[in-house]
Amino acid sequence: MGKKMQLECMDNECRTVMLGHFLDGMSCVRCGGPATFRPYDPVKKRTDQSKNKGLTIQVNADITEALERIREVTEVANECEEALEKLEKVMGKFANQNETVEIYCDSKVIAQSTIKQITDSTKMAITDLKGVR
Incomplete structure (x- = not known):
């Protein structure tokens, strides 16, 4: 399976993002404008949820x-x-x-x-x- 690619429309009003394989030379599917290549870096799902459970807040007050x-x-x-x-x-x-x-x-x-x-x-x-x- 090939690498996924991500393209983003260069039009400031559109800014459509397209994901897929073999998107070289493709234009925006919404407005038809030019699109630029962006690195595809998906958010990885965390399997270790224990890191999210702890929250530390430090408050310094003069009472x-x-x-x-x-x-x-x-x-x-x-x-x-x-x-x-x-x-x-x-x-x-x-x-x-x-x-x-x-x-x-x-x-x-x-x-x-x-x-x-x-x-x-x-x-x-x-x-x-x-x-x-």
Whole structure:
């Protein structure tokens, strides 16, 4: 079997490529223009596909400034958490005053409803203060 040949049309608009045997002196099959010989070098099929599986990408990045900013944000978040815990403890002292003392006078409870009203109004005021901050 002879060698395959490859011809390419010289017309810039056509650029047709022809493959075959014994193409000497042949013109373009599409436009009829002159054709030049090009070396025929087919792409060989790879049988070893393991070479295509590995991909290595090397990335160099300077992240020191980003790490410093992350540390600063973490410190501020920890300080906020501590302040909120302290505030929660202080607010708990005022908000969790549910215990009332019953005061009896002639076998009747006279001050329990009054103390309950004061406690409820204090809780509402504390809730309003939490909403403001």
